[in-house]
Amino acid sequence: MEFSAPSPDNAIDQLKIVGKPTTRIDGPLKTTGSAPYAYERHDVAADQAYGFIVGAAIAKGTIKAIDLREARAAAGVIGTVSTLDYSPLALGPMNTANLFGGAKVEHYHQAIAVVVAETFEQARAAAALVRVDYARSEGEYSLDRAAHTAVSVPPEEGERRAVGDFPSAFAQAAVTIDREYTTPGHSHAMMEPHATIAAWEKGRLTVWTSNQMIGWGKRDLCKAFGLKPNQVRIDSPYIGGGFGGKLFVRSDVMVAALAARVVGRPVKLALHRPLIINNTTHRAATRQRIRIGAERSGKIVAIAHDSISGNLPNGKPERSVQQTTLFYGSANVAVDLRMAQVDLPEANAMRAPGEAPGLMALEIAMDEMAEKLGLDPVVFRIMNDTQVDPTKPDRHFSERNFVECLRTGAERFGWSDRPAKPASRREGRWLIGMGMAGGFRNNQLQPSAARVRLRRDGKIIVETDMTDIGTGSYTIIAQTAAETMGVKLTDVVVVLGDSDFPVSAGSGGQFGAVNSTSGVYAACIKLQSLILERLGFDSADATFVNGKIQVGSRSVTLKEAVQSGELLAEDGIVYAKGYEERAQQSTFAGHFVEVAVDSFTGETHIRRMLAVCDAGRILNPITARSQVIGAMTMGAGAALMEELVVDTRFGFFVNHDLAGYEVPVHADIPHQEVIFLNKVDPWSTPMKAKGVGELGICGVAAAVANAVYNATGVRIRDYPITLDKYLANLPRPD
Amino acid sequence: MKPFTYERPRTAADAVAAVLRKPGGRFIAGGTNLLDLMKLQVETPGHLVDVQDLGFNKIEPTPDGGLRIGALVTNTVLAADPRIKRDYGVLSRAIVAGASGQLRNKATTAGNLLQRTRCPYFYDTNQPCNKRQPGSGCGAIGGASRGLGLMGVSTSCIATHPSDMAVAMRLLDAKVETIDDVGTVRSIPIADFHQLPGTTPHIETILRPGELITGVELPRPLGGRHVYHKVRDRASYAFALVSVAAVLQRDGSGRVAVGGVAPKPWRVEAAEPLLRRSSESFANSLLSGAAPTEDNHFKLALVERTLAGILHEVRA
Amino acid sequence: MNGSGKWRVSRRGVLAGGSASAAMATMLDAQPSHPRRQADIPVYDVSFTVNGEPRTLSLDPRTTLLDTLREHLQLTGTKKGCDHGQCGACTVLVDGFRINSCLSLAVMHEGDRVTTIEGVGSPDHLHAMQRAFVQHDGFQCGYCTPGQICSAVAVLKEIEAGVPSHVTEDLTATCVPSRAEMRERMSGNICRCGAYANISDAMAEVAGVNV
Numbered sequence A: 001m002e003f004s005a006p007s008p009d010n011a012i013d014q015l016k017i018v019g020k021p022t023t024r025i026d027g028p029l030k031t032t033g034s035a036p037y038a039y040e041r042h043d044v045a046a047d048q049a050y051g052f053i054v055g056a057a058i059a060k061g062t063i064k065a066i067d068l069r070e071a072r073a074a075a076g077v078i079g080t081v082s083t084l085d086y087s088p089l090a091l092g093p094m095n096t097a098n099l100f101g102g103a104k105v106e107h108y109h110q111a112i113a114v115v116v117a118e119t120f121e122q123a124r125a126a127a128a129l130v131r132v133d134y135a136r137s138e139g140e141y142s143l144d145r146a147a148h149t150a151v152s153v154p155p156e157e158g159e160r161r162a163v164g165d166f167p168s169a170f171a172q173a174a175v176t177i178d179r180e181y182t183t184p185g186h187s188h189a190m191m192e193p194h195a196t197i198a199a200w201e202k203g204r205l206t207v208w209t210s211n212q213m214i215g216w217g218k219r220d221l222c223k224a225f226g227l228k229p230n231q232v233r234i235d236s237p238y239i240g241g242g243f244g245g246k247l248f249v250r251s252d253v254m255v256a257a258l259a260a261r262v263v264g265r266p267v268k269l270a271l272h273r274p275l276i277i278n279n280t281t282h283r284a285a286t287r288q289r290i291r292i293g294a295e296r297s298g299k300i301v302a303i304a305h306d307s308i309s310g311n312l313p314n315g316k317p318e319r320s321v322q323q324t325t326l327f328y329g330s331a332n333v334a335v336d337l338r339m340a341q342v343d344l345p346e347a348n349a350m351r352a353p354g355e356a357p358g359l360m361a362l363e364i365a366m367d368e369m370a371e372k373l374g375l376d377p378v379v380f381r382i383m384n385d386t387q388v389d390p391t392k393p394d395r396h397f398s399e400r401n402f403v404e405c406l407r408t409g410a411e412r413f414g415w416s417d418r419p420a421k422p423a424s425r426r427e428g429r430w431l432i433g434m435g436m437a438g439g440f441r442n443n444q445l446q447p448s449a450a451r452v453r454l455r456r457d458g459k460i461i462v463e464t465d466m467t468d469i470g471t472g473s474y475t476i477i478a479q480t481a482a483e484t485m486g487v488k489l490t491d492v493v494v495v496l497g498d499s500d501f502p503v504s505a506g507s508g509g510q511f512g513a514v515n516s517t518s519g520v521y522a523a524c525i526k527l528q529s530l531i532l533e534r535l536g537f538d539s540a541d542a543t544f545v546n547g548k549i550q551v552g553s554r555s556v557t558l559k560e561a562v563q564s565g566e567l568l569a570e571d572g573i574v575y576a577k578g579y580e581e582r583a584q585q586s587t588f589a590g591h592f593v594e595v596a597v598d599s600f601t602g603e604t605h606i607r608r609m610l611a612v613c614d615a616g617r618i619l620n621p622i623t624a625r626s627q628v629i630g631a632m633t634m635g636a637g638a639a640l641m642e643e644l645v646v647d648t649r650f651g652f653f654v655n656h657d658l659a660g661y662e663v664p665v666h667a668d669i670p671h672q673e674v675i676f677l678n679k680v681d682p683w684s685t686p687m688k689a690k691g692v693g694e695l696g697i698c699g700v701a702a703a704v705a706n707a708v709y710n711a712t713g714v715r716i717r718d719y720p721i722t723l724d725k726y727l728a729n730l731p732r733p734d
Numbered sequence B: 001m002k003p004f005t006y007e008r009p010r011t012a013a014d015a016v017a018a019v020l021r022k023p024g025g026r027f028i029a030g031g032t033n034l035l036d037l038m039k040l041q042v043e044t045p046g047h048l049v050d051v052q053d054l055g056f057n058k059i060e061p062t063p064d065g066g067l068r069i070g071a072l073v074t075n076t077v078l079a080a081d082p083r084i085k086r087d088y089g090v091l092s093r094a095i096v097a098g099a100s101g102q103l104r105n106k107a108t109t110a111g112n113l114l115q116r117t118r119c120p121y122f123y124d125t126n127q128p129c130n131k132r133q134p135g136s137g138c139g140a141i142g143g144a145s146r147g148l149g150l151m152g153v154s155t156s157c158i159a160t161h162p163s164d165m166a167v168a169m170r171l172l173d174a175k176v177e178t179i180d181d182v183g184t185v186r187s188i189p190i191a192d193f194h195q196l197p198g199t200t201p202h203i204e205t206i207l208r209p210g211e212l213i214t215g216v217e218l219p220r221p222l223g224g225r226h227v228y229h230k231v232r233d234r235a236s237y238a239f240a241l242v243s244v245a246a247v248l249q250r251d252g253s254g255r256v257a258v259g260g261v262a263p264k265p266w267r268v269e270a271a272e273p274l275l276r277r278s279s280e281s282f283a284n285s286l287l288s289g290a291a292p293t294e295d296n297h298f299k300l301a302l303v304e305r306t307l308a309g310i311l312h313e314v315r316a
Numbered sequence C: 001m002n003g004s005g006k007w008r009v010s011r012r013g014v015l016a017g018g019s020a021s022a023a024m025a026t027m028l029d030a031q032p033s034h035p036r037r038q039a040d041i042p043v044y045d046v047s048f049t050v051n052g053e054p055r056t057l058s059l060d061p062r063t064t065l066l067d068t069l070r071e072h073l074q075l076t077g078t079k080k081g082c083d084h085g086q087c088g089a090c091t092v093l094v095d096g097f098r099i100n101s102c103l104s105l106a107v108m109h110e111g112d113r114v115t116t117i118e119g120v121g122s123p124d125h126l127h128a129m130q131r132a133f134v135q136h137d138g139f140q141c142g143y144c145t146p147g148q149i150c151s152a153v154a155v156l157k158e159i160e161a162g163v164p165s166h167v168t169e170d171l172t173a174t175c176v177p178s179r180a181e182m183r184e185r186m187s188g189n190i191c192r193c194g195a196y197a198n199i200s201d202a203m204a205e206v207a208g209v210n211v
């Protein structure tokens, strides 16, 4: 099904099942521990051996020799694999750091060997016996030191970085700010470690793994091992979180596959937790500069956003400036994205790459600007709303209700009660403050396919390589199929995550829900036509309701329709070339936060959080809410505690476990309220929905930061906002 | 984890003999610290002597009006004991400020006192660390040291002792009771129990090889207001940046011990009279001779402010 | 190997020692490169009950309770998030107390009564807490969930038993299951998906706490 124009009314608009609060269909499995994750697939392959990965002990250099003798002689060991035995495995197009093979060490804890044994305990002990001789080389591990060497990254196709004349407009603006902000590296820190069981059978590789993007994974495995598509299968039905960290096949898949070949048995392994942070990818640290110029009335006339991040050679920058060309109306905009080379582990996508750190800075700057203008920050943002793409004013937003997000949020949160003067509200030892920020994230269109079967028992079976990483894909796909086919939710069976199924959008960039359900919708429409064809019905006025096909006075149950054999339809959604360029599809949020800061110790407690989201039609308010509260939680972490601490001498992330890399715990998170505007966006897809899972994090950290400022009167521009940064300036009770 | 043998004796005498009989013998109680470190091969015992059946799991009154806590009493049981809650509130509060509910259900009184530092370089066997591998250097000095110490540290090691419980025990002047292989029983004032690093940071306590902790004795209750304020980056399940234990009396006198700043709970009795004056003057005295790093300098102000907050509340 | 040249044994590897050629041979004919070794590590017998069923196992003493459940008994409902006591995914109940099964050796549990998520309820017979988690969407990816639920069940009992927490105002008063108490006590179970607010709702429902 090609989508080339805003969607007319369709089966989804019935909203009998789609759009209704629906608890997860996989809920009973997940709450009882019955949903099998990658490392737990005892049933899929007999005789599984255990692998344990050895990570490089240096950040940069060469491996001169690896002595595996002791490891191989250790109890229970059945095989070893050394990076020196292979050339570097070819990488997929979106990765930078070598995953395995060769003598070159590009980053700390790079996988350099694996030991396979009969048991996990044996493999782990033997891995400690691997002796490695390194030649260290000099590296650059400090973004601050490297920043001056950063070079501008050329715009991607269609990316607009400037409009008007920023320098003159800024120079002439009545009110200006020019500020620098820093954000640290972040780790996905998903709860399920990267894990894989790999098995070879007759030259065909199967991996049971934990991966967000099955299609990409299969492509990259084919490339790495020189296999044809029919020689690789990936199965990933349950994924214990990804947040971008499992967009790509990682070293666990590569070395499990190699090890399984070497020992001639299925091999299972997981990245042990202390290895994950340096072995895998992370969100890059940034150094950002924002300049805003406005008229005295508050109208922004000039805005510039520069960002520097670091990565390995040939890596990608953190695109922290991308929202700045679209979020607020300004006739003069200039953004610059620069990258410096640092020899830390690979920087790559993490939940809302670009916008998440970009808005951490931009939305503090907006708060600072509002203050300087003497405007309420909500009012200031409303004044500068735009309904068109500022870099191309004849291009409109498909739907943009940012102002309504802000107004609704302000009203619901009791924003009018915010102390206008910072550090002016006290409750005993606590300083109380409120902050808000805008959220922005684009909606991306990606092709997505599915296969839908009408089984002889009348059940609808949906198969697609789409993944459910906690996003609720199982449930919204079932809702989509049930709605379209006119059956009950319980009459739909959804099977996901298998690369033998049609290729979906996958889970990333908040494009999963909207595109994968659209693909399922397309396949269902095709199935409808096959059913009608078999029944000899005229398709024009047929309806699918209550498990029946109805044409005029004739009515046949779905079950009856397939008495002679089941029907199978495969189709997907694709988007006409240039369609996305016709209108800007984005999602918006208003985030509101109240904090209490201990005036003695500087400890911050978040007391309330509210998000008002404009993200098209909400397919399932329960799972969508969960995506947003989860993202708000991650945003709270980014605001107050999350930071990959770099040892700039030895070149690694020091706090490389879950005790060192602190993420929010229960006690950090208060009641969270989420309001969806639920505005249908026919431009997006037949589902008229948009992404929401990343929108939820965009702006949250800045809202917290602004609340801390409002509480304390101390402005911190360097995340995370930990007490050591403002203690000295924190007003004590008199 | 290196291979080891395991046994579970029934008496203290057997346990002490067992731990010395085989090379690399170690006691294991809850296992929450030792196993963590064994998985990383920071610790590599060859023989584990499980002490859980030795019967040291009672809390009993002592003749002089205090309490004797068995070495195996878990942190949860200790914190929940009605006598502890009533008379030694600071201890109860310190314990529940630490770790998590699950960990406290396993962690024992002895194991908690003997837990090792959380210095990230100590945990990473690729990095230099004088405590883990004497003579290899200190990764933390000149590295990431925000969580590390500034009192009692040396140029060999700036690690902190991470226990919350121990800070309260130091405040209460607890005594650590031990027994060794020849049956010698010692009662060690907690002030003397943990050792400063000097040039030998791998030596952390006064215990001799094979010496078994049998219990901890608390003197008579102090009365007064009991407070434990732990400051950390997240609200729970995190080690202290700084923690302050205090028992304050109506007359303005009191005791204060501080965690998160030193290789042992940090208390300077001589400074305590200054508590009547101000938090600043007390803190200046308590923290005199501090050797902070750029990363952990803030702890000086944080100790003072945390104490100021406590005094403010108690005296309000 | 199909000789595409993209996945080849490097020359350096061949020079580095005999291992590369052994590996090469293995890859070609997919035979195990070593005979299986009999473990020359001591093995210990241990007996305990799991979800009411008596189990006796012979184990390498290094085997944690967690790996015993997941790998030896194939009870994979209990999760491994960190293996170092830092996440709570491995939470099980031992003699009614919740613990991190990753930081406990199986051999230390002789005679113990272990309850895992599989013993709390099953898809067809959900425990009230499991039902409340489904109803309030107290999870997303589901990986921390069994640990959260085991903890949640135990937390309500701990409050009842008068075990204090960091947020208990008055140590000597009766503990009540407030939202703040539950949040604090659940803090040893990390949920990176951030389902905390919904878990709090689920627990409040089971505990009969208003808002």
Ligand SMILES: Cc1cc2nc3c(=O)[nH]c(=O)nc-3n(C[C@H](O)[C@H](O)[C@H](O)COP(=O)(O)OP(=O)(O)OC[C@H]3O[C@@H](n4cnc5c(N)ncnc54)[C@H](O)[C@@H]3O)c2cc1C
Residues within 6 Å of the ligand: A659, B026, B027, B028, B029, B030, B031, B032, B033, B034, B035, B036, B051, B071, B097, B098, B099, B100, B103, B106, B107, B108, B109, B110, B111, B112, B113, B114, B115, B162, B163, B164, B165, B211, B212, B213, B214, B237, B238, B239, B240, C084, C085, C086
């Ligand atoms: C993620 C995490 C967070 C934590 N957070 C905190 C925190 O915030 N605050 C805090 O205070 N603690 C914290 N802890 C540490 C925890 O309190 C300790 O691990 C625990 O107290 C150790 O007790 P155990 O009985 O398990 O000791 P074990 O691990 O069994 O033993 C520790 C040491 O004590 C020795 N030992 C044990 N018993 C005896 C005995 N009777 N005689 C002689 N030697 C003995 C052992 O040989 C070993 O060297 C945390 C731990 C983890 C894993």
Ligand code: SF4
Residues within 6 Å of the ligand: B117, B119, B120, B121, B122, B128, B129, B130, B131, B132, B137, B138, B139, B140, B141, B148, B156, B157, B158, B159, B201
């Ligand atoms: S501070 Fe102590 S524990 Fe940390 S690296 Fe230095 S010597 Fe080791």
Ligand code: FES
Residues within 6 Å of the ligand: C079, C080, C081, C082, C083, C084, C085, C086, C087, C088, C089, C090, C091, C100, C101, C102, C103
């Ligand atoms: S797996 Fe045990 S606490 Fe993380």
Ligand code: FES
Residues within 6 Å of the ligand: A191, A240, A241, A470, C138, C139, C140, C141, C142, C143, C144, C145, C190, C191, C192, C193, C194, C195
């Ligand atoms: S549900 Fe994913 S970590 Fe909690």
